[in-house]
Amino acid sequence: MIRRFKSRYGAVPVLLLAALSPFQLAYAQTVTGTIDATITLVAACAVNGDTATSNVDFGSLDFGSVSTFFTSTDAQVDGNGSGNISVQCSPGSDATITIDSGANDAAVAGGGRALANGSVYIPYDIYSDAGFSTVLNNGSTLSVSGDGTAQTVPIYGRAVGVTGLSPGTYTDTISVTLTF
Template sequence: MELNMAKPYRFTVLTVALLCLSSNSFSASVSGTINVNISLEAGCVINGNNTLDGDSAIDFGTLDFGSVPTVFVQQDSAVTGGAANGIAVVCSSGVTPSFAIASGNNDGSIVGGVGNGNHTMSDSSGNYVDYAIFSDPARSNRIENNTSILMAEFTDTTPQTIELYGRAYGTSNVAGSYSDTLNVTLSW
């Protein structure tokens, strides 16, 4: 006796095809909305980060003097942030910002004000290296605390750059990692 397997196979293929066709006839859809809004306030973008009045802990950049021998005389560096040579700032149209360094966390730590800088870096053992911040690459215009650097009024979204140059002075001969934090303000 010979079995004919072709008929059940045809039935199965036909059944699957009919089920696929019938499933399309039961499709459904819904529609709705998405609410979209934004509130624009006068503010600035500093190194690519949005800032509004009252924001704090904004990253203005880094001043890295690198690695030098303990007996160095002076070492130069520049602040890097969102711009290759400084702090990139874009503000709302009509805003004329000003930038100021308020202080460093270790200011006044060198006894008797000895040294050439107005700021100091410290290590974990109470040793200090002093440094200063300048507004020019020749390092002839030192920026004193709370002295404003005025920027031009913003009329479009072209970034302006605050260029800051540092010079560290060899005031310690003790090897170690020295650091400081400058407290700065951008006002508008």
């Protein structure tokens, strides 16, 4: 329906007046554009399911409870509840685990690793194989394939009994570095 109003010139359609008016009616405008979305993925590794980059728990080497007169006892690093360290790295991110020093290194004859209870020490070594033939000295490295799947890294330990041991808990802490 067209509205009309009366003027001294007669009935003029409102639309015609609007077109002739110095004021223009506002019309809806359309603006188009884009949103840029990005993500940058960096190489990562998880140790025993933990993706932290410091203070990571690689596991424990628990020789259990033995007599003070033991000759030797063996253990395996338990990193994820199944007896191995588990390392999962991004595809293309091969990694190296470096076994560093322990808190009590050189406290025993021969300068190897030692479990300590005060000033009493029990010598031990860690190995990369269950046959205890390849010792992991300070600076030893283990390779991990970066293929996106969890890789198991077994580490074994053997403690050797010495005379004069007192009952108690003997401990050591070995530093480990994962580089990828």
